[in-house]
Amino acid sequence: MESALVIGSGIAGMSSAVELAGKGVKVQLFSPFPSERSQSVMAAGGINAVLKGHEEGDSIASHIEDTLKGGRYIAGERAVRGLCEGAEDIIDHLEKIGTVFSVNESGRPDRRAFGGQSHKRTCYCGASTGKQIVSALIMEVRRFEAKGIIERKLWRFFHSALIKDGVCYGALLFNEITGKLEAYCADAVIIATGGQNKLFGKTTGSTQCDGYAAARLFMQGAKLKNLEFIQYHPTAMETYQKKMLISEAVRGEGGRLFYCEGENRVYFMEEKYGSGGNLMTRDVISREIDAVKKDVFLDISFLGRKEIERRIPEVKDTCLKYRGIDICNEPIPISPAVHFFMGGLAVHLNHETNIRNLFAIGECASMYHGANRLGGNSLLAAIYGGRVAAGEISGRRVERESINYADILEHENERLDMLRQSKSSFPVNYIRDMVADTMNRDLGIVRNREALERGISDIDYYLSVADRISYDSSVLMYANYSLKGILTLAKATLISAEFRKESRGSHFRSDYPKESKDYEASSIISYNDGKFDVCLDKESVYES
Amino acid sequence: MRVRILRQQTSLSESYWENFRVDVPKDMTVAGLLDHINFNDDIIDENGNKTTRIGWECSCLQGICGACAMVINDIPALACETFIKDLKKDEITIRPLRKFPVIHDLIVDRSVIHENLKKINLYIGEYHPVKAKNLKKAEKEHRQQYDVAKCLKCGICLEVCPNYVNGNSFFGALFANECYLVSSRNETEKKEILKNYEKHFGNTCSKSFSCMDLCPMKIQTIASVAGLNKNSFHN
Numbered sequence: 001m002e003s004a005l006v007i008g009s010g011i012a013g014m015s016s017a018v019e020l021a022g023k024g025v026k027v028q029l030f031s032p033f034p035s036e037r038s039q040s041v042m043a044a045g046g047i048n049a050v051l052k053g054h055e056e057g058d059s060i061a062s063h064i065e066d067t068l069k070g071g072r073y074i075a076g077e078r079a080v081r082g083l084c085e086g087a088e089d090i091i092d093h094l095e096k097i098g099t100v101f102s103v104n105e106s107g108r109p110d111r112r113a114f115g116g117q118s119h120k121r122t123c124y125c126g127a128s129t130g131k132q133i134v135s136a137l138i139m140e141v142r143r144f145e146a147k148g149i150i151e152r153k154l155w156r157f158f159h160s161a162l163i164k165d166g167v168c169y170g171a172l173l174f175n176e177i178t179g180k181l182e183a184y185c186a187d188a189v190i191i192a193t194g195g196q197n198k199l200f201g202k203t204t205g206s207t208q209c210d211g212y213a214a215a216r217l218f219m220q221g222a223k224l225k226n227l228e229f230i231q232y233h234p235t236a237m238e239t240y241q242k243k244m245l246i247s248e249a250v251r252g253e254g255g256r257l258f259y260c261e262g263e264n265r266v267y268f269m270e271e272k273y274g275s276g277g278n279l280m281t282r283d284v285i286s287r288e289i290d291a292v293k294k295d296v297f298l299d300i301s302f303l304g305r306k307e308i309e310r311r312i313p314e315v316k317d318t319c320l321k322y323r324g325i326d327i328c329n330e331p332i333p334i335s336p337a338v339h340f341f342m343g344g345l346a347v348h349l350n351h352e353t354n355i356r357n358l359f360a361i362g363e364c365a366s367m368y369h370g371a372n373r374l375g376g377n378s379l380l381a382a383i384y385g386g387r388v389a390a391g392e393i394s395g396r397r398v399e400r401e402s403i404n405y406a407d408i409l410e411h412e413n414e415r416l417d418m419l420r421q422s423k424s425s426f427p428v429n430y431i432r433d434m435v436a437d438t439m440n441r442d443l444g445i446v447r448n449r450e451a452l453e454r455g456i457s458d459i460d461y462y463l464s465v466a467d468r469i470s471y472d473s474s475v476l477m478y479a480n481y482s483l484k485g486i487l488t489l490a491k492a493t494l495i496s497a498e499f500r501k502e503s504r505g506s507h508f509r510s511d512y513p514k515e516s517k518d519y520e521a522s523s524i525i526s527y528n529d530g531k532f533d534v535c536l537d538k539e540s541v542y543e544s
Numbered sequence: 545m546r547v548r549i550l551r552q553q554t555s556l557s558e559s560y561w562e563n564f565r566v567d568v569p570k571d572m573t574v575a576g577l578l579d580h581i582n583f584n585d586d587i588i589d590e591n592g593n594k595t596t597r598i599g600w601e602c603s604c605l606q607g608i609c610g611a612c613a614m615v616i617n618d619i620p621a622l623a624c625e626t627f628i629k630d631l632k633k634d635e636i637t638i639r640p641l642r643k644f645p646v647i648h649d650l651i652v653d654r655s656v657i658h659e660n661l662k663k664i665n666l667y668i669g670e671y672h673p674v675k676a677k678n679l680k681k682a683e684k685e686h687r688q689q690y691d692v693a694k695c696l697k698c699g700i701c702l703e704v705c706p707n708y709v710n711g712n713s714f715f716g717a718l719f720a721n722e723c724y725l726v727s728s729r730n731e732t733e734k735k736e737i738l739k740n741y742e743k744h745f746g747n748t749c750s751k752s753f754s755c756m757d758l759c760p761m762k763i764q765t766i767a768s769v770a771g772l773n774k775n776s777f778h779n
């Protein structure tokens with residue numbers, strides 16, 4: 001193929017753009033804001049890869065097994081194998097383009113231990129792995145921009161895909177500067193718009209990730225997968241503006257979780273799980289904290305100021321800066337927060353969705369993480385997925401069919417005009433806040449039928465008024481037109497969680513607390529004119 | 545507390561000041577404050593008149609993406625890490641960065657940053673590091689490269705720079721730092737980079753280094769400049 005649109009310019013979007021450009025495919029790279037603002041810059045911990053000179057006993061097979069096990073055996077083995085086998089080449093490439101890794105004595109990327117993994121295999125760049133990779137990728141994109149192979153287009157928000165008879169021919173993007181919809185056609189479209197944070201309001205991630213692109217494509221016929229699997233990070237610190245991640249490194253350095261009973265501290269994780277209790281997996285700790293129903297704290301003060309400053313300086317600075325807490329003297333108040341979405345657009349091994357020539361990569365796609373993601377695997381998956389999609393697109397023959405988009409553009413413009421004129425009593429921001437309240441209340445760490453059904457009925461109500469919102473000209477047009485998609489995605493997520501009548505990985509149902517063989521497969525949800533259909537992918541359709 | 549905000553509805557319209565009365569905790573940041581004003585269904589100014597929501601840009605809300613750079617009490621800073629308690633006056637004035645075109649309220653168009661880097665076509669391409677003389681020097685260089693690659697491209701260094709006007713010829717500290725990063729990680733690019741560095745930074749910078757005082761990432765531009773000068777002597 002000769003041309004592609006890449007929508008979203010985080011690590012996934014940039015990786016695919018660079019890979020496509022390297023193979024001579026012309027790319028238009030869209031995002032509202034530059035890549036420096038993408039959530040990818042927030043990734044701190046690292047990226048997994050079994051490299052030459054790995055820790056004794058480690059192997060690619062072990063990385064595969066850790067990933068499958070972490071995902072509770074519903075991620076496809078072939079996909080995960082490709083991911084883990086491709087990891088070394090990805091690190092080599094990142095090194096080649098100048099990523100400033102933390103290095104060992106021989107100048108190669110150093111590796112650290114990370115939760116849920118049997119060996120030390122997480123390459124890292126100090127405490128800013130994502131940022132360092134983004135910086136290197138931006139330069140690579142720039143190299144191809146200078147050659148005219150990649151064209152970056154800012155201030156554009158995804159609106160919808162141009163689809164006819166199950167084939168994608170391009171996309172409509174809303175230009176916030178001109179206030180107009182623009183149509184772009186290309187041989188293939190790659191969606192790389194990140195996770196669905198905004199469904200939950202405050203999370204550990206970026207405010208730019210709202211899931212709208214996946215939502216709108218769902219309404220246009222794309223299938224979504226495993227939406228019920230949402231990773232909570234057990235240790236986030238609440239501030240006025242967000243839930244700030246407190247790195248796992250604190251527990252890695254011996255940090256202890258406790259709550260207070262009168263004068264006494266109750267180290268509940270150690271009491272229940274023994275000395276390694278504070279290092280249990282993210283989902284177990286999140287559930288235990290949730291069950292405590294009291295303020296929980298994380299203490300590392302016993303390590304002493306010198307060691308804290310040497311080993312976890314960023315955590316010390318963050319706590320001091322945002323909450324005035326000196327972790328050398330006092331514990332950190334923490335609570336679990338939404339952190340990562342295992343679910344998203346359903347894609348085949350080549351990262352194509354069920355709509356021909358429409359691809360999805362990065363956190364907006366669901367592929368490698370099953371029911372739970374290992375820390376350090378999502379940056380890897382974002383880059384790997386980008387490469388796979390690019391490889392597929394560049395190797396495919398151009399189909400000379402096209403679409404007459406003039407009518408679609410006119411129709412969508414008319415709809416936006418109608419929206420601009422709407423003046424009902426439902427402010428768009430108010431509904432967005434209410435959705436977040438509903439999701440946090442009814443799709444929390446522990447779920448049950450009653451809460452999920454209540455959530456669905458609340459969202460149904462918001463959907464019933466979504467066409468009658470009062471248009472707010474002082475927020476982005478995008479915030480107005482994306483509402484219905486976001487509500488639809490919220491409902492699909494609740495339905496998927498209700499459908500899975502078992503507990504697996506990050507999905508825990510108090511009414512079905514056990515993992516069940518009957519559900520050992522991914523869930524797939526589809527949408528047809530207001531109707532939602534969920535099933536299990538028992539035939540592994542999305543494994544091919 | 546009184547908050548004065550310089551507003552502008554569109555890139556083409558006139559700017560105007562609007563004042564608000566707010567009662568918020570002092571340990572809140574300016575980002576929290578803007579959220580607080582915007583949260584209500586009706587936004588009311590200090591005279592009790594209904595007004596529109598304030599436009600501002602954010603993403604990470606923890607000082608690592610650079611989206612929310614603005615001028616707060618005359619000092620350019622990230623709203624998400626500027627705390628009300630640290631502001632000296634009882635009145636807060638907020639305005640958009642002055643050296644970039646305004647798009648809406650506090651949202652500005654900083655694309656000139658990227659366009660200038662693109663013009664010079666700065667990229668590492670192939671990792672061929674400059675060999676350091678000894679381990680200590682190598683570690684120092686690595687540290688500087690790591691720090692420089694954390695640049696947010698937020699534009700604060702350009703906003704405070706006495707030499708930066710609109711990016712037509714002088715490209716500012718972020719450009720010097722990028723030149724350093726690329727040339728130190730790919731020796732083969734050095735010559736060409738140094739020429740452009742002199743033209744778009746070295747020859748004009750008056751070395752006030754006010755950029756370093758306000759850089760949210762605390763990037764030591766002076767060390768990048770020293771590194772580049774050292775390189776040019778070697779050539």
Ligand SMILES: Cc1cc2nc3c(=O)[nH]c(=O)nc-3n(C[C@H](O)[C@H](O)[C@H](O)COP(=O)(O)OP(=O)(O)OC[C@H]3O[C@@H](n4cnc5c(N)ncnc54)[C@H](O)[C@@H]3O)c2cc1C
Nearest residue numbers: 008009010011012040043045046158194362363376378379
């Ligand atoms: C605090 C934190 C720490 C993390 N640490 C790690 C770690 O150590 N290791 C690891 O592997 N993973 C980590 N992750 C997860 C990882 O950062 C993400 O999964 C990954 O960066 C996702 O990359 P992406 O390119 O898919 O999406 P993003 O980086 O989120 O990029 C999405 C892009 O899409 C654009 N976009 C969004 N909506 C639209 C729209 N409607 N129209 C057009 N463009 C749009 C955005 O502007 C952006 O450019 C962490 C996450 C967080 C929040």
